[in-house]
Amino acid sequence: MPETMQATAASSGRRAAPSALLRAQAALSAEWIKLRSLRSMLVTPALAAVVCVGYAGFLCWRFTQRWHTFDAANKAGFQPLDTNFNVLVIGVLFFGVLGALVVTNEYDDGLIRATLAATPQRGLILTAKTALLTLIALLSSAVLCFAAFLTGQSILAGGHLPHVTLADPGVLGRVLGAVFYLTAASLIGLFTGVIARSAAVAMTCVFGVFLVLPTLLNSLQGGVWRHTVPYLPSNLGNALWLSRTGSLASPTVAVLGLAAYIIVLGALATYSLRRRDA
Amino acid sequence: MSAQAGTAPRTGASLETRLWATARSEWIKFRSVRSSPAVLLATAVILPVTAWLLCAYYRNGWATMSPASKASFDPVFISLRGIEGAQLFVGALGVVTATGEYTSGLIRGTFIATPQRAQVIAMKAAIFAAVVWAWCTLLSFAAFVVGQALLSSPAKHVAIGDPGVLTAVFGGGLYLTGVGLLGLFIGVLLRRTPAALAMLFGILLVLPVAVGLLGGKISAQLAEFLPDSGGEEIFKLLHGGAYTLGPWQGFAVLAAWVAAAAAAAFQLVRRRDA
Numbered sequence: 001m002p003e004t005m006q007a008t009a010a011s012s013g014r015r016a017a018p019s020a021l022l023r024a025q026a027a028l029s030a031e032w033i034k035l036r037s038l039r040s041m042l043v044t045p046a047l048a049a050v051v052c053v054g055y056a057g058f059l060c061w062r063f064t065q066r067w068h069t070f071d072a073a074n075k076a077g078f079q080p081l082d083t084n085f086n087v088l089v090i091g092v093l094f095f096g097v098l099g100a101l102v103v104t105n106e107y108d109d110g111l112i113r114a115t116l117a118a119t120p121q122r123g124l125i126l127t128a129k130t131a132l133l134t135l136i137a138l139l140s141s142a143v144l145c146f147a148a149f150l151t152g153q154s155i156l157a158g159g160h161l162p163h164v165t166l167a168d169p170g171v172l173g174r175v176l177g178a179v180f181y182l183t184a185a186s187l188i189g190l191f192t193g194v195i196a197r198s199a200a201v202a203m204t205c206v207f208g209v210f211l212v213l214p215t216l217l218n219s220l221q222g223g224v225w226r227h228t229v230p231y232l233p234s235n236l237g238n239a240l241w242l243s244r245t246g247s248l249a250s251p252t253v254a255v256l257g258l259a260a261y262i263i264v265l266g267a268l269a270t271y272s273l274r275r276r277d278a
Numbered sequence: 279m280s281a282q283a284g285t286a287p288r289t290g291a292s293l294e295t296r297l298w299a300t301a302r303s304e305w306i307k308f309r310s311v312r313s314s315p316a317v318l319l320a321t322a323v324i325l326p327v328t329a330w331l332l333c334a335y336y337r338n339g340w341a342t343m344s345p346a347s348k349a350s351f352d353p354v355f356i357s358l359r360g361i362e363g364a365q366l367f368v369g370a371l372g373v374v375t376a377t378g379e380y381t382s383g384l385i386r387g388t389f390i391a392t393p394q395r396a397q398v399i400a401m402k403a404a405i406f407a408a409v410v411w412a413w414c415t416l417l418s419f420a421a422f423v424v425g426q427a428l429l430s431s432p433a434k435h436v437a438i439g440d441p442g443v444l445t446a447v448f449g450g451g452l453y454l455t456g457v458g459l460l461g462l463f464i465g466v467l468l469r470r471t472p473a474a475l476a477m478l479f480g481i482l483l484v485l486p487v488a489v490g491l492l493g494g495k496i497s498a499q500l501a502e503f504l505p506d507s508g509g510e511e512i513f514k515l516l517h518g519g520a521y522t523l524g525p526w527q528g529f530a531v532l533a534a535w536v537a538a539a540a541a542a543a544f545q546l547v548r549r550r551d552a
Contacts, residue, residue, distance in 0.1 A: 040472065059491055066494060086491050090484055101472055108381060108471065199472045200313070204370045207479045211487070212363050216328065220335055 027119055027128040034115075035132055040101045045140035048094030049147065056087045056148040057155055064159025079243045080163045081174060084152035088178055088241060089211075091144065092234070095137055095182045096206035099189025102133050104199035112278045122273045126194065130266070133190055134183060141182035145175050177240030177251060184258040185210065188233060191265035195272050210234045221247070233261055300392050300401040308405055311378060317371040318413055321364040321454075328360030329421040333428035340433040353435050354446045354515040357425025358418060361450055361513060365457045365506075368410060369482060372461025373474045375406055380469040385552045395547045403462055403540070410458045415451030418513070422447045442515050445525055449512030456509060456532045457482065463539035466547055481535070482506050502528070505535040 018026075035041050063083055070078075106112040119125050149166075156163035164171050188209070193202040214234045217225070229235060230249045236257040239248035249257065291299075308314055333356060336343075343351070379385040392398050422438070429435035436443050461478045468474040486507050489500045498521045501507040511517060511528025523531065 055488065055491075062492065089487055089491075093479075093484065097472075097476065104472075200370050200374050200475060203472060203475045203479070204366050207483060208363065208366050211479075211483050212366055216359060216362060220332075222339070225335075 023119075023121065024124065024128070027121075027124050028131065030115075030119070031125070031128040031132050034106075035102065035136070038101070038105060040105065041098070041136070044094055044098040044101065045136070045144075048091055048098075049140065049144045051094070052087045052091040052144055053148045053151055055090070056084055057151040059086065060084060060152040060155040061159075064155065064161055067159065067161055078162055080153065080156055080161070081149075081171060081241070082243050084149060084156070085145075085174075085178060085241050087148065088145075088181070089234075089238075092182060092185045092210050092237060093207060095141060095186040096189035096210055097203055098137065099133055099186035099191075100193040100196075100202035100206055101199060102129055102190050103193040104196070104202050107193075107197045107278070108199050116278050123270055126270055126273055130187065130190065133186055137183040137186035138179065141179045141186075145178045145182070149175050173251070174241045174243070177254075180255065181237035181240050181258065184237065184262060185233070187262050188265060191262070191269040194269035195265070197276075197278075231257055233258065236261075296392070296394065297397060297401060300394075300397055301405060303388075303391075304398070304402045304405045307379075308375065308402075308409065311374075313371060313374050313378075314409075317367045318409075320367045321414065322417055324364045324367070325358075325360040325417045325421040326424045328363060329357045329425040330428065332356050332359055333425040337429055337433045348434065350516065350518060351434050352514055352516045353426065353429055353433075354422065354443055355510075355513060357422050357429075358447070358450045358513045360421055361418075361454060361510075364414075364417075365454060365482065366479070368414065368454045368458045369461040369478050370475060371410075372406065372458035373465040373478055374471060375402065376462050376465025377469060377471040377474050380465075380552070381471060389552050396544050399466055399544060399547055403459060406462055407455050407459055411451055411455040414454040415448060418447050418450030418454075421450070436515070442525070446513045446515050449525060449529065452529060453509050453512055453532065456505070456529070456536055459536050460505060460532075460539055463536065463543040466543040467539065503531055505532045508532060 060083060063078075067075075103112075106115060115125060116122060153163045153165065166172050166175065185206075189202065189206050192205045193199070196202040196205060210233065214232055217229050217232065218235070220229060226247065230239070230247055235248055236254040239254040240251055242248065248254075336351065336356060340348075379388060388398060389395055426435050426437070438444060438447065460482070461474070464478050464481075465471075465474045468477060482505060485504050486501060489497055489504065489507075491497075492500070498519060502511075502521055502523050508523060508528045509532030511523050512525045512532075514525070517524055522528075
């Protein structure tokens with residue numbers, strides 16, 4: 001009898017307050033089930049890979065076809081890696097949207113309330129989502145960037161155009177920089193989604209920040225613009241993979257700047273998730 | 279007897295009565311959704327503020343600009359460039375105006391109340407277009423006034439009476455209405471907010487970037503047939519470049535995209551379950 005009592009007490013005690021580790025594991029596995037059963041989690045990275053690798057290959061092939069029309073100055077200024085990675089201007093949008101959909105899917109169908117009721121530790125939910133998204137975005141952007149790189153450079157090499165390999169100085173760093181940028185974009189998308197609580201608003205922000213803002217502002221130089229425009233998330237990210245950096249920030253500043261965006265937005269998202277109704 | 283006569287129109291309400299009733303209910307839906315005033319307010323900030331930022335920038339830097347960039351400087355387009363930012367919001371409002379009812383499931387109630395689905399979509403589009411056009415035309419004029427007030431001599435500036443200027447400023451409102459309608463019809467087609475937004479922004483913003491990456495002659499030729507780069511001609515004063523369309527030809531490109539989306543939307547909305 002006393003043993004049973006003890007067991008009951010122990011089990012009910014554990015149920016009332018499970019250890020932090022158990023709770024973290026449970027949150028992670030719950031979030032993982034949600035993520036892998038979402039169609040957009042599969043469609044978005046797959047579409048990003050097809051569009052980016054395919055279009056990067058196509059653009060490199062076009063350069064091999066047009067090479068004989070270039071004059072000496074154009075040939076001398078040809079940057080094999082930039083030509084190859086220009087599609088990332090489009091690729092980054094897929095990753096921003098991927099991040100935004102991780103959480104806004106739940107807000108749009110109202111199931112976020114069930115999630116928050118099951119795990120009232122809201123910070124823990126966001127941590128689990130962030131961890132899993134980071135993993136998914138890192139893996140898929142690494143596959144995307146290396147596949148685009150290898151495809152593009154082998155096409156350039158086949159056309160006897162200047163090309164680079166991963167062993168050339170600085171090249172591996174820029175490919176990894178691209179992976180970092182795409183992952184950072186997905187996290188910016190996630191935190192924007194938590195703050196916006198709606199897919200429409202979060203997706204509009206992603207397209208606004210990564211596409212429209214640089215289009216409107218990049219032509220402005222000098223004065224206050226010289227100290228602000230290079231620090232737009234898109235320009236910080238481009239500084240990580242472009243060979244011709246021009247007025248862009250240095251790679252170190254770019255990594256720190258993107259990290260700062262993630263930390264600030266992450267803090268705002270945590271605050272907003274904890275304080276506001278779902 | 280008179281009561282019976284009174285009920286008679288219910289069984290077969292005239293087209294006019296039904297269209298008015300549908301328009302009224304669509305108007306109530308449009309104005310009672312929180313995103314509508316929010317988006318309209320956002321555009322009211324974006325257009326004049328962008329005009330102010332850009333025109334002040336070019337006025338201050340005018341002396342240092344090269345003769346070539348002075349010649350290609352378009353004072354109307356620079357005043358109205360905020361449209362490139364505002365189109366995101368207006369397009370998203372168009373999408374949400376259509377998908378909002380699908381997401382909440384209330385579209386079924388709408389279609390039970392008015393089984394003439396094409397009329398519902400037509401009235402939804404008409405109400406949306408009327409409000410967005412009136413508001414955005416007003417803002418387009420406001421942005422123009424702000425911009426020209428800042429672009430003082432020696433910077434190039436124009437008056438509303440100069441040739442082509444009135445068309446361009448009116449064109450700003452027309453362009454944004456076109457973008458919003460494109461979003462609305464894509465919303466009806468895809469019925470889900472994220473998918474419809476991705477498709478709208480893909481066509482509107484990503485396609486021009488993809489075409490621009492092609493380089494060479496084909497890039498400039500193709501760009502004019504996209505809703506964004508083609509449609510923008512309507513609010514430009516200068517139409518330089520070998521392949522550039524005129525204002526109305528450019529706007530016709532955008533209108534053709536909207537018409538194609540509308541045709542697909544009207545066809546599918548009658549065939550599919552809601």
